[in-house]
Every structure is written in structure tokens, then in C-alpha cells.
Amino acid sequence: MSTLVWISGASAGIGAALAAAVPFVGPRVVDISRSGGTAEHLRADLANPADWGRVARHFGDELAAYDGERVVFVHNAGTITPIGPAAGVDPDAYERAVLLNSAAPQVLGAAFLRASAHLTCERHLIMLSSGAAKTAYAGWSSYNAGKAAVEHWVRTVGQEQPADGCRIIAVAPGVVDTAMQSEIRATSESDFPSVGRFHELERTGALSTPESAAAGIWSLLSRDLPNGSCVDLRNL
Template structure:
């Protein structure tokens, strides 16, 4: 085994497509999620701070004495729920979204950086972002804020990496035809005023597929992008 790959949220959608298309023939692929998919599964609820500590311990255990060619962590897990005005959101749902979208990427990203710091092999940390990091969609406050936090964290941590350090990037995959998109289209205009745009994207065939998004994301690992880059696949 010369490659060890972790993908969070690999049980469905883009995460599952990433796990199915890992470009390293001899890679060991681990899905970090609640439900699990086709890859090896490390069960964790990434909206639960107690499970963050478990994931960190898992990273350290798996990487102790690691002598392979590369290690990769793609943090894909996130949620659009709840959609609607922040003042009207259920407190528990909103708290879970903030923990999953804003806090978990930073905590798990730090854990991966710390666990891989002693290694001299190729190291990649990829955070999934969104156009919502830059566009304030009414009804998506926790999601918008979470993706904006991810991108600025990536810029900052990327600047901290010295020569031979971990390569840290964020990628917005575009509008991809996943269960999240179905949830968005099922939302009322009262809770999400821009919902019509997403119906139009679906009706005109403008949505990307999870497989295409995964191919684009994997291609970034071979591009000479500066550390801390935040990129949108639609602009490549």
C-alpha cells in the first residue's frame, strides 16, 4: 500500500463518487461517516464533538510508522439543513449544522495536519467548499457561513505550510445533482427565495454529476496550485 485516503461523507453523492474514483490503484480508502458506503468505514457523526476526538485518534493510530507514498484527506461532509431564516430555525438543527459545516472542518483539518506532521511523504488536505462561500443566499445562513469559514481557514493554514508541508486547498465543485440539490428544490420560496434558479438548473440539464465533480477534484492533486488555494471547478 503506497496511498492512504480518507474521505468524509463518502456514503453518497460526491463523497461516494470520490471513493469510487481514487486514482491510486493500490490505495486504502476509508470513509468517515455515520452510515458508510462501499469503502472501508470508520463510523463517526461529524456533528458530534465527541467523535472529532475519535477521528483524531484514528488518524494518529493509522499513521504511526506509516511509510507509504502519500496520504490524503478529503473533507466532504456537510449539510444544507436547516433551510430558512436563521431566526426561525430549530435550535438543535441549527447547532448541528454550525458544528458540521463550520467547526468540524477546522477541528478535523487540524487533527490531520498534526497526525501527518512527522511524515515526509506526499500529503494532501482537500476541503469541499461552495459558491455559497462568496454569495449570501437568504435561507442558507449556516451553510454560507460554514463554507466561508472553510475557505479562509484553508488560506490561513496553507500560508502556514513550509517547504515540504501538507498541501491544503479548498474546492467548490459547482452545482452537482445530489440529494442535497433535491432537498434544495423541495424547499418553498418563502424559506429559500432563490429556489427557482435551482429548478431551472435541473430542468435545463445544467447540473454536474457526482462523477464529473470527483474527476475534477482528483485532478487538482496533480496541478501546481499554490498552497492555500480556493478554486471553483467551473473556473478551470
Template sequence: MAQVRSAARSLIWISGASAGIGAALAAAVPYPDARVIDLSRRGGGTAEHFKADLSDPAGWERVEKHFEAELTGYDGDRVVFIHNAGTITPIGPAHAVDSAAYTSAVLLNSVAPQVLGRAFLTATAGLRCERHLLMLSSGAAKTPYAGWSSYTAGKAAVEQWVRTVGAEQPADGCRVIAVAPGVVDTDMQSEIRSTDSESFPSVDRFHTLKQSGALATPESAAAGIWSVLARDLPNGSCVDLRHL
């Protein structure tokens, strides 16, 4: 009996696709035949929704099983996972912020990308189609900002994980790339600007960026992120859209 080929030739997961850059990514998928799945708690965007709390280890396990179920026997042209979910909350000195909120942020920003990235690599290891794993990074991966310890450490961890795992891939393996989109006009930026200078001493810089019109739109950031898939970048690259 002939094998039945999937209708969707591209299968794409985007974490946090219900708003901001994630929603813009889901709306700008460059493959007309794509099935797009949002991994998030709330959903509500244009993508199909798989509900999972990515700051909770139980949510990681659900996503891992979901990857396995969807990719067993997959015969399409490409699979893509863009890990976009993250949080800037809580903002403030590490010793002064809420313990539970800080722990949740560390799990979401530092641990979830590694655990979910590994799950995607495992689920796609036997496939021979295009495989892409993009991790959203930030200039904060390289620049310390007082008040952002869980966020800056998380982005630094993402970049080092990408470099290492990219080096592990065989020539025909999954492409693993980290992308910093620049400063983008999202709800996260609104949250940053609403913070007092005692909690975040660099807040005035972000007010100035907003007032001067220097913030990128989510749509332009999404276009830049998708363009990375077409670039001939070494596996494990960590790139900033502002420098491409």
C-alpha cells in the first residue's frame, strides 16, 4: 500500500505565539503549506494552540510527548521550532525580588530552552527533511543589566547551549541558531519602561529608544528572524539582526 503523505509540508512550532514577536512570527510564516502550532499557556493567536506552561517541568514533559506524537512517521519537507517564550519579570535586584516569581523566570528563561530544545532534537533525529531549531536571544546575553539577572543569565545560557549543540550536529543534522532581534516594541518593552529606576537603573535608555522611534516593530523582527533560515550560517551561530 502506498504511504499517505501529510497535507502540511511544513510543520512549525513557535513558543509564545499568542502575542508580540511570537504572534508576528506565526502571521509571517514563509511557507504557504505550513501547519503552525503555538506552545503557550493562553493561546489566542492565529496558530493552532497546544496548551503548556513552559515555566513548569510538567509542561516540558507534555511538549516532549507532543513532539514525539506529531513527528513519528512525519514525511513532510521541513520541521521548525522557534523558541520565543521568555519573561523579563521580576525586574529588580536578585536579592530583593519575589522568590517564587524569580524561580519561575529562571525555569522559563534558562531551563526550558535547553529541555525543549533537546526534546525537539530527539524527536527529529530520525527525520531526513529540513530541520531548524531557532532560539530567541537578546543583546542582554552579552551585556549585564542591573535588575535583569534571570533574563540576562537565561539568554547567555541559550547562546552557549546553541553553540555547543550546534557543534554536536552531524553534517545532515538539525540547524541550531540563536537570533537576537534587537529592541522590539512589545508588551515586554512597555513593562520595562513602567519600572522605577531603583529596580532598573537603565530604564531611561529604554524611554529614549521609544521616544526616538528606535524600536523595531514585531513584524520587522519576525521578517528578519525568518530570513535567518535562508542564510548560510554555520551551525551553532548566535546572530543579532542589527548586525546582519
């Protein structure tokens, strides 16, 4: 039996680690990103609404006659850029961040649910969240709001699923040593007042690796979590 997995943003960081550690035999793994991170790549700029329809059509085409064991979509793509007060950052960068962090997860998540609704196989939708969904950090307004939106979308759509429907969860992986963390630490205190905390996490070795985060995320598929759960790997 086969497994089809889509991972958005699998070109680096947690996404790349997820793609390398898919816990099923002989999976077909498709990276949805601008630059490509797996052998099979669907090129898309997920901050550009013009590309969302193309991703939705791809889901539909691939799943119309799918007869495998399971399908999985992990929405991992997101951005911390721009960091700084909402009124002071570049407006074009801010708009892209809002589209990628808030709108794209909902639009693409709904597209996956529509495309897979007729299937009777195992179906999973995993949305990457963050502790920022619950803690407001000055300088991260689009990121904070985007992750909060992801979690509430997951709670809501999880309630909509029938007993044999798609299993939907949001997961905060903790503070992971990725390029995003390097960008955060390079930010001035005037743009991000909490930057010192992230320097301290690096100094004390408190950052987890993308590989450990990926292992934790994949382990959730074997847990009996209520549909629509929002979990933090640090609390499991």
C-alpha cells in the first residue's frame, strides 16, 4: 500500500527534516515551495494568492482516483519576516507575511480537505504552529496572529469532521535551531524587545534540532488525540 505526503516548505529547516523522516515505507513525498527540497517538487510561492489555486488543482488531480493507504498534508511554510512594529516595517513584506502566515494555511487546508473528502483511506492534515500563537511578542504581529489563526482554524475544522473524516492537528515544535532562529537573533532590540531571550536559549543549548522536532511531529500520528487538537511538543 502506498502513502502520499505533501509538505509545504520542505526545502530547509523543519520541513526538510520532516521530508527526510516520513515514517512510512516507500512514501511518495512532494515538496510545495519556491525552491524545492525533495525529488518531487511542486513549485509555488505560497505568499502569492495566484499560486493557491494551482496547488488546490494539484491536490484534486492527484487524489481524484487515489487508491493508496493514506494521504498526509503537512503545512509547514511560514515566515517571521518582517520583524518590527507593524506601523514601521516594509508594507509589502508585511502583506506577504500576512498572506503566508494567516491566509495560506486556511485556503490550502480547505483545498486538501475538499480534494480528499471522497477517500476512505487514512487522512491527516498537520499544521505547524508556535508558542507565539498564545504569547504576544512585540515585533511579531503578523507571525503571532498567523499562528493564532492556524490554531483556531484547526480547532474549528476538527469539529466539522465526521468520525471517519480527516484527522487534523496543529503542533508547536518548540524553539528549533533553524535559519528563522538565526534571523531572530540578528534582530535589534528596538525591533524585537524579547531578542535577549532567544540569545539565552542558544547560549544555554536549549534549542532543539529540526530532526528531533520532525520526529516529535510524526509521532503524533500514532497518538489518540481528539480531532482539532493543538499541541506543543514541549508539553507531551
